[in-house]
Each structure stands twice: as C-alpha cells, then as structure tokens.
Amino acid sequence: MQDLFRHALLACLLLAGAQGVHAQGERGSVVISTGLEGGGYWSAGERLRAVAAEVGVDVENRSSSGSLMNLERLFDSGSPVSLAFAQADAVEYFAGQNPEIAPAIGTLHSIGQECVFIISRSDDDIKTLKDMRKSERMQLGIKSPQSGIWVTYHSMMQRVPGLDGVTLIYGDTIERMNHLLSPLTNIDRAVMVVHGTDAHSPEIEMAAKDPDNYRFVDIEDERLTRAVDGGEPLYQRKKVRSGVAEESGKVETICVRGLLVANRNKLTSAQFDAVQGFVQARWAEIHPEP
Known part of the structure; x- marks a missing residue:
C-alpha cells in the first residue's frame, strides 16, 4: 500500500493544461495555505497571488504553522483551502493516514x-x-x-x-x-x-x-x-x-x-486549468531560483 501511495504522490509533475484561462468558476476565489507569515512558503504564496491576479485568477494566501496544517485544511470539506504547499514526506504521511484522499491530490509543481x-x-x-x-x-x-x-x-x-x-x-x-x-x-x-x-x-x-x-x-x-x-x-x-x-x-x-498540491475536488475544471496554466508558465516568478 505504501508503494502505491509513493508512486501516486511522488509521480512526475503534471503537464500544463490550459494557458491564459481567465475563468474563476462558480466556486469563487482560490485559497492557498502556505506557511508562517514572512517565511519561504508564505512569500512564495504572495508571489503566486500576484501572478494569479495578472491573469485574472483571484487567490487568497493564508498563513499556517506548516505542512500538516496545510494538508488538513486542503482536505477538510469545511475549509475553503484548495491549494497548499507541503513537503513530499508530509504528503505521503498524510495520505497514508487518510488513504481516501489519494485520488483528489493534484501535484502542480515542485518548489525545490x-x-x-x-x-x-x-x-x-x-x-x-x-x-x-x-x-x-x-x-x-x-x-x-x-x-x-x-x-x-x-x-x-x-x-x-x-x-x-x-x-x-x-x-x-x-x-x-x-x-x-x-x-x-x-x-x-x-x-x-x-x-x-x-x-x-x-x-x-x-x-x-x-x-x-x-x-x-x-x-x-x-x-x-x-x-x-x-x-x-x-x-x-x-x-x-x-x-x-x-x-x-x-x-x-x-x-x-517541497510541493505545490491541489485538491481537485475543491476546484472547478476551469479553476484547475487556470492555476495549472499560470503555475507552469510563470513558475520562475513564483519561486525564483537564486
């Protein structure tokens, strides 16, 4: 079972789908859970929010205490969070504890x-x-x-x-x-x-x-x-x-x-395609290499 999760969660990054999509969909804003305010994940979230705004996607950046809180929010049906930064080991651990979530996980990009x-x-x-x-x-x-x-x-x-x-x-x-x-x-x-x-x-x-x-x-x-x-x-x-x-x-x-992951069940297809498109096309602005 662990092997199944490992291959599902640590597979190759998703290929870019639609580019330049300007649809928000019926679910409203995309909410990302990142990290401590001022920290690396949170700062990347702010840059993602700015890039998203330029292509017409409304993103809210929410601070958190770390990867596990991000994943708990991401897969909590009562939380609006639909994107999250998390370490790959945290994603694997969380999915191992909650195997039903595996089909909903969409890995958008590695953050290094x-x-x-x-x-x-x-x-x-x-x-x-x-x-x-x-x-x-x-x-x-x-x-x-x-x-x-x-x-x-x-x-x-x-x-x-x-x-x-x-x-x-x-x-x-x-x-x-x-x-x-x-x-x-x-x-x-x-x-x-x-x-x-x-x-x-x-x-x-x-x-x-x-x-x-x-x-x-x-x-x-x-x-x-x-x-x-x-x-x-x-x-x-x-x-x-x-x-x-x-x-x-x-x-x-x-x-x-480190990974940027999505809960596919919380995004419309238009939202997922829009996020996937600008993340792939403009990742260098979201997470610039030194």
Whole structure:
C-alpha cells in the first residue's frame, strides 16, 4: 500500500493544461495555505497571488504553522483551502493516514528541495545523528507538531532505530537556540529546522555567525536515503554548499522535495486549468531560483 501511495504522490509533475484561462468558476476565489507569515512558503504564496491576479485568477494566501496544517485544511470539506504547499514526506504521511484522499491530490509543481538542519552546542557531545541515538537523555526542539519538520523527524525515526528515544520539545526554536547555551546536567539538546538550501532562517543565521557556540550536526545515516518498498527514495543526501552560511556547507544532510498540491475536488475544471496554466508558465516568478 505504501508503494502505491509513493508512486501516486511522488509521480512526475503534471503537464500544463490550459494557458491564459481567465475563468474563476462558480466556486469563487482560490485559497492557498502556505506557511508562517514572512517565511519561504508564505512569500512564495504572495508571489503566486500576484501572478494569479495578472491573469485574472483571484487567490487568497493564508498563513499556517506548516505542512500538516496545510494538508488538513486542503482536505477538510469545511475549509475553503484548495491549494497548499507541503513537503513530499508530509504528503505521503498524510495520505497514508487518510488513504481516501489519494485520488483528489493534484501535484502542480515542485518548489525545490527542503533540507534538514540540526543545530547543537559546539562544545557538547552531539556531533552526528549517531550521537543523538546514543544519548541517554536527548531533547530536540522543533516549532510545531503540525509542521513538516515533525513529519520529517517521524520519518527519520521509522528509518533509524534509536531516534525514537529523543524527546521532542515544541515551541519557539529561537528561544530553544538560546537555551542551548545554558547546558543542563545530563541532558543533551539540539534544534531542528527544515527549509530550502538557499533560505536564510534565523536559526541558521545564528549558528553560522557564532561557530564558537553552535555546530551543525552531521546527518550521515545511509538508511535515511534508501528506497522503501521498491519505490523511489523519499530523501536525498546532500552537502549544502551555497545559499546558507559556508559553515553549513560542510555538513552532510538530507533533503526532501517541497510541493505545490491541489485538491481537485475543491476546484472547478476551469479553476484547475487556470492555476495549472499560470503555475507552469510563470513558475520562475513564483519561486525564483537564486
């Protein structure tokens, strides 16, 4: 079953249908659920909204706490959300929990790679993922249980035994970064973020500017990038060398695709064709490459 979902959800991107369509259809505005206001997904949503307006499609951009909230809205019949940004692992996880939604998922475009960064205190013992597994009392700070970050770590736990012993702490990850500098007796701590290779999150900036206090943890376990059930690997190994600070370029990590997905059941055929057309034709404006 997992293999079926993987092939359905991670298939090749849809080919562009109608171009220049100016029909809104009887359902009114298209609503996209993106991410935290000011963040990468939300900003891409704003650019999508502006491009859509130029071709006569009314799009509303709604902020959210992350991929899982986006998908919950997208497939909630009581929500007007019909488009969403989400990590590929979050789409797979959500469809696995809700198999009835698979036929309604339309993948419009890849938004590029989202990479995992785990940050620890520079003078503690947490240098690699193996160190996290070996720690007797390990805490990992992430923003929200409704985020793609949570899904990614959940997926990592399934692939690498021992990571399930890590305690997840939810909340402000900048605050958690500051807490790293006040060590606790017999407790190891780190912070995890997931974002594009060229994004400049506050957490990455803090760590890169202060290598005396922070380090990037190597995510080196090959089990994370193996194919499951004969499908394509969900994660790809990567050594990030550009965009984020040079220090992070020295670290082995894993990346997953970010996707723009639609709920076909919430869009008229005219709306779907219009969105598909301008997304394919003007993607460079919606998500410009650095």
